[in-house]
Amino acid sequence: MSIMDKVENVKEQYKDGNNLAKRTNLHVKHSTNKQGFVPWLFEKYEFSKGYRILELGCGNGTQWENRIHILPEDCTLVLSDFSEGMVKVVWDKYSGQKNMLAQKLDIQNIPFPDNCFDIIIANHMLYHVPNLPKALSEVKRVLKNGGKFYAATNGDGGMRTYLRDAFKKVNQNLNSFTKELSFTLQNGQDLLEKYFDDVQRHDYEDSLSITETQDLIDWLESTVTIATYSKNDLNGFYDYFEAIRQKEGAINIHKEAGLFISTKL
Template sequence: MFILWEVAEMSVMNKTENVKQQYSDDKNLSIRTNLHLKHSTNKQGFVSWLFDKYEFSDNCRILELGCGNGGQWQHQIENLPKGCSLTLSDFSNGMVDIVRKNYSKYDNTSFQQIDIQNITFPNETFDVVIANHMLYHIPDLSKSLSEVNRVLKPGGKFYSTTNGNGGMRPFLHNALKHFNPASKSFTQEFSFNLQNGYEILSDHFSDVKRIDFEDSLSITETQDLVDWIKSTISIASYSENDLYKLFDYFEDIRKKHGAINIQKECGLFISVK
């Protein structure tokens, strides 16, 4: 019996304890990032694309919420305009420790544990706030966006990235139904996604723009995809035999087509206070 998908993979994506467990360190995040770095077809890369969209001016104050391991800032902090200051923050103390270790050499960078639902800064502190691929984890999204608006200066910009409800998740769901027709894995919609993000953000910001990142995956190493799936689910919920079956299923696809091809839905919202 194929039991892996009887459990909810990320059905508690916005539950605090699950987020704490998933992101106590950067192991799971690194596995997920690695899949996209190795197998994305858009060779510009998501981070490079983001920095083409960010607008930083001299002396601006930048806050990133949910910074994770701070990967997007590698080789970028030194390129910030003159006088800029950057605060890297995360809900996880483990992540804050990682970015402090990686970036403490920069005088213009500080580090802080912050819950986006209660941002510990005065009103109108920042010119730019960034929250990438994290808003769908937040229990009280409306309160969080009110907090972001509060700490932004008038005319300040809020950059937030997220996924759509298409792309990788329905691909994986359809694949897993071969093993368990009743499976509901990878069917829960993100609470904040490309499809509903504009409406949600428009309740808090005067001007909202959506920009899609055109990309797909062409996975030539099957184990990378299996590792990605493992990183999203409690490891105690499945057996090695389950994983072998899953690997063989995707490996057959890779051999037949030369790669496991998956469309991606990902994009950026730019919101102005």
């Protein structure tokens, strides 16, 4: 088990929405693909009238802002998270919506009956799960035949590769961003095909062009509880990245992100 999927670390990381908001801010402000990842996701989602939809690891529920009210007629949306703090955030945001429920739950033990949901979503969270086979088995169990499972994730390259190289240059004693995530664009297809009949991968082409160095430092600091470095270890990183920004006009980082769409036949 890595730090990324140790329960106590994940609980601390997502006890409220502050860390996630800092990471989201970096991508919203500095991504070069102006469509945005969430609008791209909603082009891939297929919602129909009367669907029961479950999001696992919903975080602060950002993807539903200005969208939850346009779900097809008679849909029910269950927003769930392992963190009680996150569930409170989404309840405060969306409790006025008649078609929304908020619930604290663990993907490894989903408290719903078999064949219950038409759509299940788990974006950028499967690499935090300690027992991924158990989690995917549970997703399959509660998904209806013909239902779809949407799982967005990152690649093991892109931003991770860039930061891995930066850490070696600034502080050779830090061994950060070297361990492969448990669920990535590279291994996700093979993992999902053990549980689902049809799995398709869709890549989202994007990069970062960061013009405010502090936003990148804020991103790094927001990950401390699930990283192999402390806040003090980041001393010197601002100057390193700021020198790059001044020389090149921006800190340019390729991103690897995408979505797997799995169907239970």
